[in-house]
Every structure is written in structure tokens, then in C-alpha cells.
Amino acid sequence: xxxxxxxxxxxxxxxxxxxxxxxxxxxxxxxxxxxxxxxxxxxxxxxxxxxxxxxxxxxxxxxxxxxxxxxxxxxxxxxxxxxxxxxxxxxxxxxxxxxxxxxxxxxxxxxxxxxxxxxxxxxxx
Numbered sequence: 001x002x003x004x005x006x007x008x009x010x011x012x013x014x015x016x017x018x019x020x021x022x023x024x025x026x027x028x029x030x031x032x033x034x035x036x037x038x039x040x041x042x043x044x045x046x047x048x049x050x051x052x053x054x055x056x057x058x059x060x061x062x063x064x065x066x067x068x069x070x071x072x073x074x075x076x077x078x079x080x081x082x083x084x085x086x087x088x089x090x091x092x093x094x095x096x097x098x099x100x101x102x103x104x105x106x107x108x109x110x111x112x113x114x115x116x117x118x119x120x121x122x123x124x125x
Contacts, residue, residue: 017062045065
């Protein structure tokens with residue numbers, strides 16, 4: 001099964017990812033506003049996301065996209081150096097969130113997105 005098909009998650013799984021990013025923020029003594037956590041709706045699509053509020057170049061970003069009234073959505077990771085997004089599994093997203101404010105999370109997101117792009121895939125949305 002391709003990576004793209006493995007990136008479906010539930011709202012509860014997304015909440016686990018957000019909570020893990022918050023835990024990482026606290027563990028690395030980042031201020032409460034260091035995480036930019038939002039939801040927006042456009043054209044029947046709901047985008048939930050968590051990014052570094054200070055726009056630090058090396059920080060990952062995570063997006064959870066739900067189409068219409070679906071019960072599940074798709075999870076993606078963003079990498080600034082590639083300026084691209086790639087699909088990730090729940091386990092990968094959780095690992096990135098747990099390490100949001102350290103080198104491991106940054107490297108993991110960069111490797112996933114670089115591999116996605118180098119395989120000839122376009123950035124997601």
C-alpha cells in the first residue's frame with residue numbers, strides 16, 4: 001500500500017498529535033504561543049494545522065485535511081527547506097509531534113518530504 005493511502009486518520013488521532021506537539025513545546029520550554037494551531041474551512045474542506053508560530057525555517061508543520069463531512073481525513077507534513085508537503089502515517093505524524101521542537105522532528109520531516117519530492121511527486125496542496 002502506498003504512503004499516500006496510509007495517511008488517513010481520525011479526529012481523535014489528530015487530537016493526539018496536537019497534544020503531543022503541546023507536550024514537546026512544554027518539554028523544550030517554548031512559550032505558550034510557540035505553536036500555531038488553527039482550523040479553517042474552504043470549499044467544503046476543513047484544514048486543521050499545527051505550525052511553529054515564529055516561522056523558524058527548520059521547524060516542521062502538520063496538516064490534517066478533511067473533505068466535506070467525512071469521518072476521517074488525511075495527514076501531511078510540511079518542510080520549509082523543500083517548501084512542500086508529503087503524506088505521513090499516524091505513527092510518523094505522532095513521532096514528529098513528539099519531537100516538534102528538536103532536531104529529530106526536523107530531520108524526520110525533511111527526509112519524508114525530500115523523499116516524496118525526489119520520487120517525482122508534487123507537493124500536496
